[in-house]
Each structure stands twice: as C-alpha cells, then as structure tokens.
Amino acid sequence: MKYLEPLSRQVRLSDGAIPEADAVQERRLSDLAGLFADEAAESELIASNPLVYRVYDAAALPKEDGQLLFSTTVIQSGRVGDEFFMTKGHYHARADRAELYYGLSGQGILLLQTPEGRFEALEMVPGTAAYVPPYWGHRTMNTGEEPFVFLAAYPADAGYDYGTIARDGFAALVLAGADGPRVVANPSFVPTARAPKG
Amino acid sequence: MKYLEPLSRQVRLSDGAIPEADAVQERRLSDLAGLFADEAAESELIASNPLVYRVYDAAALPKEDGQLLFSTTVIQSGRVGDEFFMTKGHYHARADRAELYYGLSGQGILLLQTPEGRFEALEMVPGTAAYVPPYWGHRTMNTGEEPFVFLAAYPADAGYDYGTIARDGFAALVLAGADGPRVVANPSFVPTARAPKG
DSSP states (O other): OOOOOOEEEEOOTTTOOOTTOSEEEEEEGGGGTTOSSOHHHHHHHHTTOOEEEEEEEOOOOOOOTTOEEEEEEEEOSOEETTEEOBOOOBBOSSTTOOEEEEEEESOEEEEEEOTTSOEEEEEEOTTEEEEEOTTOEEEEEEOSSSOEEEEEEEETTOOOBOHHHHHHOOSEEEEOOTTSOEEEEOTTOOOOOOOOOO | OOOOOOEEEEOOTTTOOOTTOSEEEEEEGGGGTTOSSOHHHHHHHHTTOOEEEEEEEOOOOOOOTTOEEEEEEEEOSOEETTEEOBOOOBBOSSTTOOEEEEEEESOEEEEEEOTTSOEEEEEEOTTEEEEEOTTOEEEEEEOSSSOEEEEEEEETTOOOBOHHHHHHOOSEEEEOOTTSOEEEEOTTOOOOOOOOOO
C-alpha cells in the first residue's frame, strides 16, 4: 500500500496568501471581460486592468473521489460601476459535488443559483462557514473596503464548469447601495435550465 | 429536481462554538477512559471528570458521496500525566476518504498513523490548513495553554471507525517536555496492519 503523505499549508493571516501554494491564479479585470453588467464602466476600467482576485491552490492532490482540494481566495475591494468585484463563478463539472467556504477576513457575499435561475445570497464575515450544495452555481464578491479572504474545501473530482456562467450570466447582481449591498435579479440572465448531471 | 438549500453557520470567534450547530458532542475524560498512557494519572483525574473536548457538528446534510460535512472542535488545555488532552482519534469507516483541518485559535498537533504504525505529526496554529490523506488514522491534541480550536471538513460518506484505535491504541504519544511537546513512539501500540478498504 502506497500512502499519500500528510501535509499542511500555512495561510498568511495578514493577507490570506498561501506562500507554499502549489499554484496561484491571478484574475485581472480583462480575465472577467463581459461578466459585469455595466459594460461602459467595465471598458473604461479595463484600461488600467486592476487585479480583481487571486486563488491560492494549496496543494497538488489526486483529483479522485474521496480526496479534498483546498485553497484561499482573496478578492480585492472595488467596483465596476455599482457592481462589486467578484469571481467568475462556476458550476462543478461533476455537478453533484458540494463545496465549503469559510470566511477569514473582510466581508462579502456568496451568491448561488440553480440552473433554473433561482438564487440565494449568503453574507460572509470572518467565521462564516457557508455551504454550497450540489448543483448550485456559485460566485463570491467583496462588499467591503478591505480584501475579502475565504478558505474553500471541495471534493477533488468536482472540476469546474465556467462556460455555462460565461455564456448565460448569473441570475442576480450584487450592487452597492446607500444602505449597503443590494441583491437584485439580473434582467439579462438566461436561465440555463440544463438537466443536472448526477 | 429538488435542490438542497444553501446554508451558513457562524463560528463564534471568541470560543470556536457554533451556536446553531445541528449537534454538539461533549467528551469528558470518562469518555476517553483507557486511551491515555498514564493509567494512574487517568484514574486520579477521572474523579473530577474534566471536559476534554467538544465537537460542534454544523449542519445535518445527506451522508452521500459528493456532500461535505463540517464542524469545529474545541479541545481544552490540560494533561493526563505528561500527555496532552486529545480527541479519541479515528479512521474513516470509508477509509479512502480524506479530511481537511484548519486551525482557528490556540495551538495543537494533528497526529496521524497508517494501519502499519507509521506516524506523522503536523503542528497546527491559527491559519494552518492540515490535510489528512485517505487511510490515515488521525487524532488531535492541545499543546498550548488556551483552548485549541479547528474547523474540519470531510466527505459526508466518510463515517467513523473509532473501534480500531480504541482497541490497538495510537502509534505515537505527544508528551509535555521542558523544551515543548515531544512526539514519541507508543511502546504499547499494536500495529493494526489491516488491509485498507477502498
């Protein structure tokens, strides 16, 4: 029997980075082109192409059933028009896989949607453990003034489906308002209503 | 399609409790009788039967492949003889299931063993993400002066095998020493050397 070796990764509490990460994905605004509702604001801001978020993939582990992958995500504070800086959002390629988020610093929202377009928003602050059930697409946004940092753990065989959200959009937008973030239906969302694979 | 609903649980950062937990498991020393190496010290301390740890099971979710369960564990500071307060320790009933721990406060050690008796010790402080690979038995202990609190996430179908460690013991002991915690081989450990299921 060949065993995988135990391992640990230290999250740098000052900024959420994992210095020993296996990989770091950096997403600038140009990587999210077309995802924000305010196209004019997006075009204008792409000129300076700010960093939107980084994902620190902690460790290279087998992408097998029973394994867990884990990462931290650091979303910068910022807006495109009234819309908060956010992740691309995805479904899992194996759509029956859940995911767990845990808020480390800053504040944000975990936005979820079913393929039919029902959406839910969960507020996240440090200490919030937020559960993404199977089949829900999910995206996070920073609604605060500081970087929003969270830990994620998910089945290693979950995989990513970014294409559906890139094509159809997300059922809700999270916009800055005078009384705090507002979650509103996205008028240009096309319900995917794909049959979930199980 | 019936979807599970998204949910969140707030971890109380002051003490690691989850006030909305689905279940709380409380383990006093009498629940761990026979697990500590110093039998005389254990017998003496059982008279006052101190709290050793609590586990806050965050949410009742289906125990199905693809789902994740999550919890916090709060281990009190204390010793039985020279041995630090610790959890019972377990293998997963589905031994090919991994687990992720994330240190929230205090300090401790994640001790792991293979059924053949090889052991590893990972130090945990706030911000340490520690990975339990499939097939490794695992136990945690508080090596500090404050409660040791960590978050755990694991596949919902992993299940628990407490019996093997209750019967055979753990391959290593973590003892208090003048220069800090010492991880030493347990002379009374019986290697289980069971064939891992998977």
